[in-house]
Amino acid sequence: MSDSPLTFTRRTALRAGLAAGAALAVAAPTSAATPGPRSPLLRTTGKTVAIFGGGMAGLSAAHELIERGYDVTVYEPAHLGGKARSLGVPGTAGPGRQDLPGEHGFRFFPGCYRNVPDTMSRIPFPGNPNGVLDNLVRVEGTVAGFENTAPIFLPVELGGVTQLTPQVIQNSIIGALRFIPDLPAHELAFFAKQMTMWFTSSTERRFGQWEYVTWEQIMRAEGKSPAYRKYLVNALTRITVAAKPQTSSARTIGTIGEALVLAGTGLVPEFSGGVDRILNRPTNAAWIDPWVAYLRSLGVRFVIGQGASALRLAGGRIESATVSGTGGTTTVTADHYICAMPVDRVVDLLSPAILDADPRLAGMRDLVTDWMVGIQYFLRRPTHMPEGHIAALGSPWALTALRQAPMWVGDFAATYGDGSVVECLSVDISDWDTPGLRYGRTAKECGAEEIATEVWAQLKTWLNTGTDWLRDEDIHSWHLDPGITWSADGIHNATPLLVNTVGSYDNRPEAHCAIPNLYFGGDHIRSHIDLATMEGANESGRAAANAVLDSADDPGSRATRFPLVDLPVFAGAKAVDADRFRAGLPHLLDL
Structure with a gap:
């Protein structure tokens, strides 16, 4: 008889011990x-x-x-920069202007990032004391959209958190997610309890148990309300990491979820800069081009x-x-x-x-690889949405977006395109395998024009209730990541x-x-x-x-690999859980 995914015996613990032991080398800074x-x-x-x-x-x-x-x-x-690069849309520049800014998809820099900011601080940029790092700007809020429901503007940081304890974390998660419609209170409390279980799980359990169950399983989605399954389990996972909760490792989703929550509290010194930051201009201009120029100045050769x-x-x-x-x-x-x-x-x-x-x-x-690819809509009129990220929660294609023009330096219309474009709405498509609203087909079954039409239709359904933020007549043009191509045997993605x-x-x-x-x-x-x-x-x-x-037996210093934060306040609970895991017992909160 095989072990149930969520039932761990002594035999299971011994079998998983090798994975946990191997993982400890990575967990140590x-x-x-x-x-x-x-x-x-x-x-x-x-x-x-x-x-x-x-x-x-x-x-x-x-x-x-x-x-x-x-x-x-x-x-x-x-292309240097890989999936992080930006690129101009060829042939769109007017006299004295640059091409409209296209990209693989918008990107953000959570406060839990430590390696990337360290690198950015070591790349010179004119006028910036801290190099490229000073091109990051803090995002204060996000727009949460729901199907045929008025969107909500929310702060991205957890307010009122003055200390970090398991109970405070649990209460903060409940408070931060109360806005979700039709979600039973007891199910929200259960979700927060499961997250607290993750915070207090030992390294041994994370690598020995949670690695081998899905996020959907650890969140006990079966039998819960449609809102719980649609928003808490599916939407929050897909818009954050473009991962399917039905197949993704619970350990991986829990790791990034924990880091984002801790960054959102503002109480972890290592996670500075706010939970959400973006660049103040296109990625190549703000980061990749200065980086390549700096490396060339030091002697790196590039063969393109x-x-x-x-x-x-x-x-x-x-x-x-x-x-x-x-x-x-x-x-x-x-x-x-x-x-x-x-x-x-x-x-x-x-x-x-x-x-x-x-x-x-x-x-x-x-x-396994999957698709998360961007499309940009260039608009003749500002959308008037609040500045910050936009999450179309529960949308078929798991859409997230960002208004870029308001947070970039300079006058957008005077800098890019033909002078008539004042807004760039950059959208990430995180689900390419679910049928859409307009055509009833998955993104992989659509052509480029159909993808652009379907994404716009979903955004309007999720954001235009009680607003006129998105109007068809405002679209000047759009740009889909050129890594998406079509041939006689179907659609292809060069950047999974x-x-x-x-x-x-x-x-x-x-x-x-x-x-x-x-x-x-x-x-x-x-x-x-x-x-x-x-x-x-x-x-x-x-x-x-x-x-x-x-x-090379080099005696010099090594590059720092910055770890995520392991807070002492959880150490006691993790020690207890480590003993329970080694004894083949479940976590105390896994009831």
Whole structure:
């Protein structure tokens, strides 16, 4: 008889112990001053590094290594910045103006991010004492929209929290979510209790139990009201991390949920800057271009239009790499090789010889990716919505949005387009597999025009009750992420992101592997935030750089990997839970 997903016996605890023990290495912070442990494997003492991938992970690794005197070349097949980049919409600029600003999707920088802000503070920007970091602006509120119901403007931070205890956390969650319509009070209280259970769960239980159940299971969605299932379990999960609560690891969702709640209290010094921040101009102008320019000034070389297509293993180490793209195919040799590519491209490099050298890498083939892609609407009239993020809670395509023009420096109409566009409403589509309202089809079953029409229709249904915020006649044009393409065999997405399905932590690699001069970076690498985010990718680049330093026997300092906060106030409850978990007993609140 198999174990129920939420019933843990002594046998289950023993089986899960390996996962919990392996996870503790990631949970512990890495010192910036002390080199990591030496590997008994072959050493690689040279200092030339080839980085394949110029997204967040690749740029972060390049940053840490060039500052420590390494010879770094980054190979990027498409665009530096990866999914974090912005891009102009070609052909839309009028005289003296820039192209309208398009992007993969709007991004925000929660106060729980620590690695990304540290990197930003080390990138010079004219007039900014703290470099690119000073281009972040604080968001004070968000618009919550419901189907055919008047939208609500809410503060993003938890008000009135003066101390952090399990009871205060529980009460604060209840107070913050009272606005949800048709939600029974006892179910809201139950949700808050389950979140408190997460806050007081031990590391052993998080990695040994919660990793192996879904968020829907830990929140006991079965039998609850439609509002509980639609908003608390599904909508809050999808708009935050583009993850399906029916398949996502409860540990991953709980980790980011805890961090956001703590950031929202304003009481955690490490989570400074507010729960929600955005850039004050397009991402490339505010961050990526200054970053690339700074790295170039330090000596990093960028080869654009070329990506790794094969790795050659000889004598127990990587001897060379084949790169292909514009300009044909060439061979690259270096002392160290970092694969900072999306996981769906990394697996193509895992030859039988590489998997024989480190069989653990085969787990990457079982990781799952999903879609979260953006569309921008350029408007001739301001929407007059409050400044901040917009969440269409319960919308079929899990839409979130951001009014960008009011929070950007300068006059939008005078800077971009033909002068008639005054507003950019940037929208993220987080669910591509649920039928929409207008056509009754999923986003993956629609063409570009249909996607634009369907998204606009859902936004109007969720935001226009009692308002005239969104008017058809105000649309000047729209721009869908060019990574979405169509061919004879259907729709394609060039930029999927990892989703943390149940048990997927076991299949995710560390930055280093058994091959002493091969390393990995990207949102699929194990990290503290443990989610497909800029923060996780940035930390993975730091981890890859540290692995290079370890392999080279470098005596210098290591890049700091900033952990999430583990508050002492919960230590006693976690210690009790650790004992219960080892004894095969459930959490005290898991009733």
